[in-house]
Amino acid sequence: MDPSELGRAVEAGRATASELGLQVDDAFVVHNSDRVALHLAPCDVLARVAPLGHLADSEFEVEVARRLADADAPVAELEPRVEPRVHVRDAFAISLWTYYAPVGREIAPAAYAEVFLRHHAALRRLDLDAPHFTDRVAAALREVNDRERSSELSDRDRELVSDTLGGLGTAFSDDRAGDQLLHGEPHPGNLLNTRRGPLFVDLATCCRGPVEFDLAHAPEEVAAHYPGADHGLIHRCRALNWAMFSAWRWRRDDQMPDRSHWRVEGLNRVRAALDRCGRG
Missing domain, CATH: 3.30.200.20 (Phosphorylase Kinase; domain 1)
Structure with a gap:
């Protein structure tokens, strides 16, 4: 603001x-x-x-x-x-x-994965109407394709983000057999280390999709401790996540702190994630 x-x-x-x-x-x-x-x-x-x-x-x-x-x-x-x-x-x-007073120590990958497992198990018990994560992908794609709303994005970078959102997003729209309720954006900034243990915050992003979409927001080491995770799917989800992140940062009215840095960093992360899953 x-x-x-x-x-x-x-x-x-x-x-x-x-x-x-x-x-x-x-x-x-x-x-x-x-x-x-x-x-x-x-x-x-x-x-x-x-x-x-x-x-x-x-x-x-x-x-x-x-x-x-x-x-x-x-x-x-x-x-x-x-x-x-x-x-x-x-x-x-x-x-x-x-309000939870912050606790200084970093959350270890195994503890991060354990809190994911508990959170996903609780989410599976809820009967809640929530959008599919591909709805968010479609919204990000509309932002990127609207040149007036993202006027400072170069043609080359616009094509990168648009192709990533369009190509990978479509690939997820057909098979939803393994989908469940998810946190939606469980990155380290949304997992507080408290005296009660790690707690997720920012729950407005709750959506449906594969658990790998949530895991793609966490540090890469976390997935190794999550039983049954599809690591190839996590790589594709990570590319999608960074493409969505970039779409929001290049909006004309985006208010994220240090936006100039994150505009550049987001695009670099998209390219790195695409290379990782063989789509660079």
């Missing part, structure tokens, strides 16, 4: 929590992109504040979190002192979550 919008978002998060009876003396920005995460103190609450255009995504995330908590999944929990729902204030959608 830009500075003027960020200030309004912080105030909306503070005011919402205060009106619900939580003590809020300070609000610290934990993450700022298309939506902002705030640590509210001293009540120790994480407020996720999104523009009202993301209301449906916020409501979906709260519903996923509520159901996964009932299934004993390794996920961050909604704030238990307030009603588990999305609040609307000043054109923002606000959800309130338990």
Whole structure:
């Protein structure tokens, strides 16, 4: 969010929590992109504040979190002192979550794989309507093919991303026999190391697909500890993931921090992933 919008978002998060009876003396920005995460103190609450255009995504995330908590999944929990729902204030959608103080040590590949197995098992127990991951691929492809929305992307790089999304995305659309509910974007930034153990966050990306799509977001060493994983499929999914990532970064209105770096890095990762799966 830009500075003027960020200030309004912080105030909306503070005011919402205060009106619900939580003590809020300070609000610290934990993450700022298309939506902002705030640590509210001293009540120790994480407020996720999104523009009202993301209301449906916020409501979906709260519903996923509520159901996964009932299934004993390794996920961050909604704030238990307030009603588990999305609040609307000043054109923002606000959800309130338990704040987990970060623990410094890195999550080992075997532990990462173990929390994946638990999470996937919990997801299989849910009866939840969620989009297929190829819907997200199609949305990214529309962004890349819209030259007005991605005007700074060169023709050469546009062809690279478009061909990757179109070619690999189509290959996944036919066989869905092994699909299940997934986290959707379980990269290291969405797996917190807490005193309760590793917990997944950012649940709005929940979708359907093969478990290899989730595994492709994790460090490469993780898949070796996940029984039955198809490593060739993981390589193809990783190429798709980086192509989608690049599509979002080259949007004219993308607000990811350090976007210039990640625009270049994303394209480099697409090429490396394609080489890895023999499609370079």
